[in-house]
Amino acid sequence: MTAPAARHLVLVNQGFRQLFLADVLSQIGSQVVLIGLPLVALVAVDASAFEAALLAACGTLPLPVVGLFAGAWVDRVRRRTVMITADAGRALLLASVPLAWWVDHVTIVHLYLVALGVGTLTVFFDVAYQSSLPQLVPRERLVEGNAALQTVYSVAQTTGPGLTGLLVHWFTAPFALAAAVAGYMWSAACVSRIRVGEVVAGSSTRRGLWREIGEGLRFLLGHELLRFMMACSASLNFFGGLGAPMLMVLLVQELKVSVGTIGVLFTFTGLGGVVGGLLVTRVVRAFGQGPGICVAAAMFGMPPLLIPLAEPGWRLWLVAAALFAGSVGRTVYNVSVLSFRQAATPPALLGRASATGRVLLSGTMPMSNLLGGVLASALGPRPVLWIAGAGAALSFAWVYFSPLRSMDELPIPETTRRTEPEKVANAAEVRR
Numbered sequence: 001m002t003a004p005a006a007r008h009l010v011l012v013n014q015g016f017r018q019l020f021l022a023d024v025l026s027q028i029g030s031q032v033v034l035i036g037l038p039l040v041a042l043v044a045v046d047a048s049a050f051e052a053a054l055l056a057a058c059g060t061l062p063l064p065v066v067g068l069f070a071g072a073w074v075d076r077v078r079r080r081t082v083m084i085t086a087d088a089g090r091a092l093l094l095a096s097v098p099l100a101w102w103v104d105h106v107t108i109v110h111l112y113l114v115a116l117g118v119g120t121l122t123v124f125f126d127v128a129y130q131s132s133l134p135q136l137v138p139r140e141r142l143v144e145g146n147a148a149l150q151t152v153y154s155v156a157q158t159t160g161p162g163l164t165g166l167l168v169h170w171f172t173a174p175f176a177l178a179a180a181v182a183g184y185m186w187s188a189a190c191v192s193r194i195r196v197g198e199v200v201a202g203s204s205t206r207r208g209l210w211r212e213i214g215e216g217l218r219f220l221l222g223h224e225l226l227r228f229m230m231a232c233s234a235s236l237n238f239f240g241g242l243g244a245p246m247l248m249v250l251l252v253q254e255l256k257v258s259v260g261t262i263g264v265l266f267t268f269t270g271l272g273g274v275v276g277g278l279l280v281t282r283v284v285r286a287f288g289q290g291p292g293i294c295v296a297a298a299m300f301g302m303p304p305l306l307i308p309l310a311e312p313g314w315r316l317w318l319v320a321a322a323l324f325a326g327s328v329g330r331t332v333y334n335v336s337v338l339s340f341r342q343a344a345t346p347p348a349l350l351g352r353a354s355a356t357g358r359v360l361l362s363g364t365m366p367m368s369n370l371l372g373g374v375l376a377s378a379l380g381p382r383p384v385l386w387i388a389g390a391g392a393a394l395s396f397a398w399v400y401f402s403p404l405r406s407m408d409e410l411p412i413p414e415t416t417r418r419t420e421p422e423k424v425a426n427a428a429e430v431r432r
C-alpha cells in the first residue's frame with residue numbers, strides 16, 4: 001500500500017480536495033466567460049470594435065483598481081466566506097445575460113456591468129483562494145498543491161475555447177454562459193465543504209486599511225529573496241506584454257495565417273502548462289529550490305526568441321514551439337515562486353501579499369502594451385518581437401545574480417511557519 005505521505009493531496013487532504021474540485025469547473029467556467037461574453041456583445045448586441053475592446057477592459061480593470069483593497073479586506077474575514085460569496089455573485093451576474101436575452105432586452109451597458117462585476121468578484125475570489133492554500137496543506141507540499149491547481153488552469157485554457165465554441169453552436173452565445181453559471185455554483189458548493197480553521201486578523205490588531213495595505217507592500221519589497229523574484233516576474237511580464245499583441249499582428253497581417261491555424265497554435269500554450277504542472281516538482285527536486293527558480297526563469301524567458309523567426313511553411317511551427325516551451329517554463333516558475341511566497345508570508349499577511357504581488361506584476365502590462373504599439377508603428381511588429389524576446393531572455397538575471405542561485409532550500413523564517421492557534425492568539429483570531 002502507498003504510504004500516505006507519497007499519495008496525492010487530492011486523496012489525503014479533505015480541504016485541498018474540495019478546493020481542487022472547486023477549481024476544476026470554476027476555471028472552465030472562467031474560460032467560457034472569457035470567450036462567451038465578447039461573443040454575446042458581437043452577435044446579440046452587434047457591438048462595434050471599440051465597444052468590444054471596452055468590454056474586455058471592464059473585465060481586467062478591477063485588479064489594478066481594487067486589488068490592494070481586496071488583499072487587506074480578505075485578511076480581515078474568513079476566506080471561505082469570500083470565495084462562496086464571489087462564486088454565487090458571479091453566477092447570478094452571468095445568469096442575468098441569458099435572462100435578458102430571453103426577454104429581448106440585453107444591451108451593451110448591461111454587458112459592461114456584468115464584466116465589471118464578474119471581474120471584481122474574481123479578484124476577491126483569487127486573492128482568497130491563493131491565501132487559503134497555505135492553511136490547507138503542509139508547507140513541504142505547497143509546490144505539489146500549486147502544481148495541481150496550475151495544471152487545472154492549463155487544462156481549462158486548452159479545453160475552454162473548444163468547449164465554448166460547441167456551446168455557442170448548440171445553444172447560442174447567451175445561453176452558453178449557463179455552463180459558467182453551473183461551474184461557479186459547483187465551486188461554491190465544494191468550498192462550503194472545506195472544514196479547516198482559518199487565521200484572520202482580530203479586530204484588536206487592525207490599524208486602518210491604508211496602513212494594512214502598506215504592510216503588504218513593505219513585506220514583499222522588503223524581503224530579500226521575494227524582492228528579486230518580484231523584479232524577475234515584473235520584467236518577464238513587461239516584455240511579455242510588449243510582444244504578445246505583436247504576435248497576433250505578425251500572424252494575421254504579415255504571415256496571413258488563418259484563424260483556425262492560429263487557434264491550433266495557441267492550444268500549445270495550454271498543453272505546455274499541463275506539462276509544466278507535471279514537471280515542477282521534478283525540477284525543484286533535481287536542481288533545488290533556488291537554482292530551480294533560476295532554471296525556470298530561463299525556460300520561461302528564452303523561447304520567445306523563436307517567434308520573430310517565424311515564416312510561412314514549417315517555420316510557422318516555431319511559434320508553436322515557443323508557446324509550448326515558454327508555457328512549460330512559466331508554469332514551473334510561477335508555481336515555484338508562488339509556493340515560496342506562500343510559505344514565507346505570515347498567515348495574517350497572506351491576502352495582502354497575494355493581492356499586492358498580483359497588482360505590482362500586472363501593472364506593468366498595460367504600459368508595455370502601449371509601448372509595443374508605439375514601437376511597432378515606427379519599426380514594425382517583427383523588430384518589437386525581437387526586443388521583447390531579448391528582454392524576456394535576460395530577465396532571469398534578476399534571480400541568477402542573487403542569493404537564490406546557491407540556495408538548494410529556501411529559508412523560511414520561524415515566525416512564518418504554521419503554528420498552533422494559541423501561539424497566534426495575540427495577533428489573530430482563529431475562526432471555523
